[in-house]
């Protein structure tokens with residue numbers, strides 16, 4: 001793949017893609033985290049997904065080693081791996097390419113077609129986790145504050161979801177400084193989720209994708 005789409009895009013958006021060898025070397029700096037299924041990664045200028053795709057591949061290799069013998073666990077932990085990857089990208093074509101590149105890695109690993117519930121659930125998760133927006137203003141392309149879903153796997157095919165505002169999450173380091181007024185508070189007391197959802201199965205996530213909106217939240 002070419003590292004540059006056009007001189008104008010380089011000048012306007014700093015769009016120069018990272019070569020594969022450098023992605024590999026950079027991810028090796030945090031190798032153990034890239035090989036942990038539930039470690040969370042955010043790429044705030046994700047382009048077409050050079051880092052995100054590779055992180056997912058590493059996580060899926062870990063899924064295969066740990067859960068390769070059980071189809072149920074393999075599929076559910078693969079979706080958890082996907083759920084732990086986040087991105088923000090300004091340009092319409094790049095975010096679309098990024099979602100499609102990541103989905104391709106996931107569907108090839110599990111050999112899914114687009115009628116499959118897991119394909120639809122993954123597609124929905126990517127529509128939530130890979131945000132079309134501006135990482136500097138922390139707003140979506142529609143001008144709304146960026147929110148991120150924190151996903152967790154509860155076992156037995158069920159996932160939980162809580163949504164947080166990106167601007168609140170990025171403030172967390174300031175709150176945890178020793179001399180901060182809030183140092184005595186636990187992070188859970190400061191960073192309350194915007195929404196907490198009922199636990200969801202793959203089927204329910206896929207159905208959410210069909211109706212085009214998130215399930216009712218508390």
Ligand SMILES: C[S@@+](CC[C@H](N)C(=O)[O-])C[C@H]1O[C@@H](n2cnc3c(N)ncnc32)[C@H](O)[C@@H]1O
Nearest residue numbers: 013015016017018045046047050089090134135
């Ligand atoms: C240097 S490229 C890197 C892309 C990818 N991370 C890679 O290494 O291949 C920077 C990307 O950030 C995007 N970008 C520029 N400003 C941004 C912003 N404020 N918020 C989100 N994305 C932005 C550009 O459109 C471009 O795709």
